[in-house]
Amino acid sequence: MTAATLPLLIEQGATFEHELDVEDDGGPVVLTGYAARMDIRPCAGSATLLHHLDTRAGGITIDGPAARITLLIPSAVTATFAWTSAVYDLLLTAPSGREQFLIEGPVTVKPGVTR
Template sequence: MTKPANLKLQIYQGATFRKRLRWLNPDKTPIDLTGCTARMQVREEVESTAVLLELTTESGRIALGGPAGTVDLLVDAGTTATIAWSGGVFDLEIVHPGGEVTRLAQGSCCVSPEVTRD
């Protein structure tokens, strides 16, 4: 069983958010993510029913690097500009081809408000 990485994600409102994670075996070789999908949700609190931000491989907001073991998170500037919340919690799950789910990361997500506007 993989212990999830505990991360603090920082989103800058109005700027493109990019974050690369790499999933490695204990011997530092990459985990092959070929055929996997991924999903991530940000909520105000763990128990909250409202999803503040969602990223999936299907939406193009998560890209998996197959044999390289990379997980790229991407939220465009237009989307971050509309964020009206200041923080929350998240987890990131990898769904393997056989249906097994691994929580790769979890933690907090905070938004730094944009000062420069059109």
């Protein structure tokens, strides 16, 4: 499966939450036992890590039977984002250890006005 492209918009100073329902041609993909991790970097190949999410350290939750992945970045964290554009990808790890990229794309941080 090739990763789907999905642009993400994060509003600086607000909680970012995005739910993904994972499906293939046969319908929902049961994700029980899966893990996931996601890096946000200035560009592909960059050594600079702007933000990291994963199922172990936090920021990504997987509801296996519902085939749903939720990404979450608290407002206290988005308030610190001093960058406005970057790229990301989300890597899924199956219980067997097989890894595949699910989504990728640009990330835009919309600067906040209200403090």
